[in-house]
Amino acid sequence: MRYKQFGKTGLELSEIALGTWALGGKDMGPVDENDAIAAIHAMIDNGVNFIDTAPTYGKGASEEIVGKALKNRRDKVTLLTKCGIRWDEGPKDFSKGATRDSSHDSIMKQIDDSLARLQTDHIDIYLIHWPDVNTPLEETADTLKELKKAGKIRFTGISNFEPDQLEKLYSLGVLDVVQYPYSMVNRSREALLKEYHDKGVATMGYGSLGAGILTGSFREVPHFDEHDARNGFYDFFKEPKFSQVMKLLETLDAIAAEHDVPVAQVSINWTTQNGIVDSSLTGVRNASEAEINTAAMNWSLSDDEIQRINAAIEENINW
Numbered sequence: 001m002r003y004k005q006f007g008k009t010g011l012e013l014s015e016i017a018l019g020t021w022a023l024g025g026k027d028m029g030p031v032d033e034n035d036a037i038a039a040i041h042a043m044i045d046n047g048v049n050f051i052d053t054a055p056t057y058g059k060g061a062s063e064e065i066v067g068k069a070l071k072n073r074r075d076k077v078t079l080l081t082k083c084g085i086r087w088d089e090g091p092k093d094f095s096k097g098a099t100r101d102s103s104h105d106s107i108m109k110q111i112d113d114s115l116a117r118l119q120t121d122h123i124d125i126y127l128i129h130w131p132d133v134n135t136p137l138e139e140t141a142d143t144l145k146e147l148k149k150a151g152k153i154r155f156t157g158i159s160n161f162e163p164d165q166l167e168k169l170y171s172l173g174v175l176d177v178v179q180y181p182y183s184m185v186n187r188s189r190e191a192l193l194k195e196y197h198d199k200g201v202a203t204m205g206y207g208s209l210g211a212g213i214l215t216g217s218f219r220e221v222p223h224f225d226e227h228d229a230r231n232g233f234y235d236f237f238k239e240p241k242f243s244q245v246m247k248l249l250e251t252l253d254a255i256a257a258e259h260d261v262p263v264a265q266v267s268i269n270w271t272t273q274n275g276i277v278d279s280s281l282t283g284v285r286n287a288s289e290a291e292i293n294t295a296a297m298n299w300s301l302s303d304d305e306i307q308r309i310n311a312a313i314e315e316n317i318n319w
Contacts, residue, residue, distance in 0.1 A: 001047025002297045004278050006078075007202025009155050009176055011124075013078055015272040016293060017050035018043045019206060019281030021229075023065050024058020029228065033065060035286040040069035042287040044076055046294035052179075052204075052281055054082040054129055055114055056098055063117035074120055080177075081118065082129035082159065083110045084140075102132035102140040111152055125177055126153040130160050137165065141172040157202070163192060170201070179204040182277055184214060184270060184313050185236050185245055194276045208271040208280040209264060210236065213245055216253065216263035244316045251312035255305050265296035270309055273301055 002015045018040065025031040040051070051070075053062045063081060070077065084102040086109075101107075114123065126147065128140060144156045157177030158169060169175045178196050180189035182205025197203045209215050211234045221242050224230050230237055236245050249263065256263045271280045284290045301309070 001294065002272070003049075006278050007176060007197075008200045009202055011078055011155075011202075013050045013279050014048045015279055015297065016048060016208075016268060016282050017052050017080075017204070017279045018048055019283045020051065020053040020062045020066055021057045022283045022285055023053075024056075024062035026058040026061070026227075029225065031285055033068075036065050037069040038287040039284040039290045040066065041073075042290035043284065043294060044073060046290065047297070048294060049076060050078045050080070050279055052080045052206075053118075054085075055110060055117070056082070056085045056087075056129065059087050060113070060117050063114055067117050067119040071119065078124045079118065079120065080125035080127065081114050081123055082127045083107050083114075084128040084130055084132055086110060100130055100132040100134075102128055102135045102143075104139055104143045104146075107140070107143045107147075111147055115152065122151060123153045125155045125157065127156070127177060127179060128158045128161070131162065131165055137168050137172065141169060141174045144174045155202075159206070166192070166196070170196075170199075175201055177202040177204065179206060181205065181207045182271060182274075182280070183208050183210050184248065184267065184309070185210045185241075185317055187313075187317075190276065197276045197278070203276060203278050204281065205271060205277040205279075206281040207234070208282055209267055210234065210245070211283075213237065213242075214249075214252070214264070214267035216249055216256075218242075219246070241319060244318070247316040248312050251308055255301070255308065259299065261295070261299070262292050264292055265299075266301070266309075268293060268296040269299070269301045270306065272296075273306065 003012050006013045023031050023036045053066050085098045086101045086106055087098050147153045155176040156174045159179040178201055193203050211230050252263050252266045256266050282293045
C-alpha cells in the first residue's frame with residue numbers, strides 16, 4: 001500500500017480509500033451484507049486505512065454495515081462520514097426523497113444517528129455532503145466547530161460545493177478536506193482540487209473507477225434498474241459518451257495487458273499518480289474486488305504510460 005500526508009491534518013492515509021455508496025444496497029443494485037463486510041475486511045487487511053461513508057447511502061444501511069465491519073477494527077482506520085442530508089420517512093421508505101439540511105439542530109441529530117449506526121464515539125472526518133441554500137454557511141460552520149469542541153469529530157470539510165461557497169468555508173476555518181468527483185471520465189473539478197491542494201487542504205476524489213465503467217466490466221451499454229443512480233448521476237453509460245469511453249478503454253486494455261493486470265488497476269494508478277488527489281475512493285462489493293483494487297498499489301504507471309492515457313483522454317473524452 002502507498003500512503004500520503006493528508007493535507008495539514010497530520011494524518012497519513014492510504015492513497016486509495018474505501019468508498020461505500022454501493023454498499024447501501026439501494027442506488028447501485030442489491031448487496032449481500034456478508035460480502036460487503038468481507039470486502040471491508042479485505043481492504044483493511046491489504047493496507048487501506050481510510051473508509052468513506054454517508055447516512056444517505058441506503059438511508060443509513062451503508063453506515064450500519066461499516067459499523068458492523070469495524071467491530072474490533074475501529075482503531076485501524078480513519079473514518080469519514082457526512083452530514084447535510086436528512087430523510088423524514090421510515091428507514092426503508094425512499095418515496096419522498098431526501099432534504100438538504102445543514103442547520104444546527106439537524107446536524108446535531110444527524111451526528112448522533114451516524115455515531116450510533118457506526119458504533120463509534122467519534123468521527124475522524126465529517127463532510128457536508130451537498131450545499132444547503134437555506135442555511136447560512138456561518139451557522140453550519142459554527143455547528144461543526146461545536147462538534148469538534150465536543151470531541152465528536154476531528155476534521156471537517158465538504159463534498160460537491162461551488163467555488164464561492166468553498167472560499168467562504170475556507171475563510172471560516174472549517175475546510176480541512178475537499179472531496180469532488182475525479183477520474184478519467186470526470187475532470188470537471190480538476191482545477192478546484194489543484195487550487196486547494198496547493199493551499200494545503202486535503203483532497204479526495206470520488207468515482208475514480210467511473211462507477212465501474214473504467215474497470216472494463218461494461219463492454220455494451222448496460223440496462224440498469226429504473227431507480228439505479230447510474231442512470232442519472234453518471235451520464236457516460238449512455239450514447240454517445242459510452243462509445244467514447246470504450247475507445248479510451250482500448251488504451252487502458254493495452255497497458256493492462258503489458259502489466260498483466262486488470263484494467264481497474266490502470267485506472268486507479270492514473271488517478272492516484274496525478275498529484276492533486278491525496279486519496280481516491282474506490283468502491284467494492286466483495287473481497288475479490290478488494291483484492292484487485294488494493295493490488296494496484298503494488299506497481300505504478302510510467303511517465304510514458306500516463307502520457308499515452310492522457311492523449312487517449314484528450315482524443316476521446318471531449319465533454
